[in-house]
Amino acid sequence: MQAFLAPVSELMGKIGEVEGKYRGKDHVNHLKTVSEGVQALGWVCVEPTPAPFVKETIGSSEFWSNKILKDYKGKDEGHINWVKGFNGFLKALVPYIQANHTTGLAWNTLGGRTVAAAAPVVQSAGGAQKAFEDLIEEFINPFVQHSDKIGGDVAAQAKLFKEAVVKSAQLIGTASKTKKPSEDAMQAFLAPVSELMGKIGEVEGKYRGKDHVNHLKTVSEGVQALGWVCVEPTPAPFVKETIGSSEFWSNKILSAYKGKDETHVSWVQAFNGFLKALPPYIVSYHTTGLTWSK
Structure with missing residues (x-):
């Protein structure tokens, strides 16, 4: 699987680098549109809900493409058509996936058995679950406490997020003791976390208030890191790519509450702290992918 996904994964990284290194002003929205939208190609390793995953990324990409439409509508149709072409592709992905890959990338079978993928190789997986649980203790527990003070949907969403992170820790522990399963079995293995990720997005999607929309957006974007x-x-x-999408919303919270209500500032620091701690953790224990027993 590592070699199978490598060409696309590497190009996704390079696309993000183009946007990250850009220092101009004229086309920042174009580059943001594509760097957010390219995450949709990650559907090939999302189970059991690849189509909803793509829908989530479309929203992040359209935030930036809408700025292009606003700037160029009635002035330069080249940019308008650029947006239509890119957005058209993203939106067409959803019905395509629903029709051909409903619960995940469809694999050919041999003798009624799905071909199993090769396990990634990581030098050391010792203590991976414990190290992840330490991140929960350091960042997620305070995040939930701050969320409880804010209350309402923020508190409800935070509890779902902690549940998803705890199940991720359990998943990491199980993987370290078992061989990588077939693609069919992987669906059931990932289901508990995938389902909670969906519920977290639903909390934000159903919210009709104004006071905490940025909090809910922060988490619904950030949960994609899992x-x-x-x-x-x-x-x-x-993970680094998803952090940028989440921080866009959390920066609005800091702007609104800094020097006024430190609970919200601490809330952001705890959540962002967890997201930023994930990449070095992954590099240490799961360099090329989730570590499985050999």
Whole structure:
């Protein structure tokens, strides 16, 4: 699987690098549109809900493409057509996936058995679960406490996020003791976390208030980072990409509450702290993908 996904994963990383290194002003929205939208190609390793995963990334990409439409509508149709072409592809992905890869990338079978993927190789997996649980203790527990003070949907979403992270820790522990399963079995293996990721997005999607929309957006974008468990061979760069989308919303919270209500500032620091701690953790224990027993 590592070699199978490598060409696309490497190009996704390079696309993000182009946007990250850009220092101009004229085309920042174009580059953001593509660097956010390219995450949709990660559907090939998302189970059991690849189509909803793509829908989530479309929203992040359209935030930037809408700025292009606003700037160029009635002035330069070249940019308008650029947006239509890119957005058209992203939106067409969803029905395509629903029709051909409903619960995940469809694999050919031999003798009624799905061909198993090769396990990624990582030098050391010792203590991987414990190290991940330490991140929960350091960042997620305070995050939930701050969320409880804010209350409402923020608190409810935070509890779902902690549950997803705890299940991720359990998943890491199980993987370290078992051989990598077939693609069919992988679906059931990832289901508990995938389902919670969906519920977290639903909390944000159903919210009709104004006070905490940025909090809910921060988490619904940030939870995509937990998808690293099915990304090979570059899970750490994948997480770094999702951090930018989440920070866009958390920066709005800092702007609104800094010097006024430190609970919200601490909330951001705890959540962002967890996301930023993930890449070095992954590099240490799961360099090219979730580590399985040999």
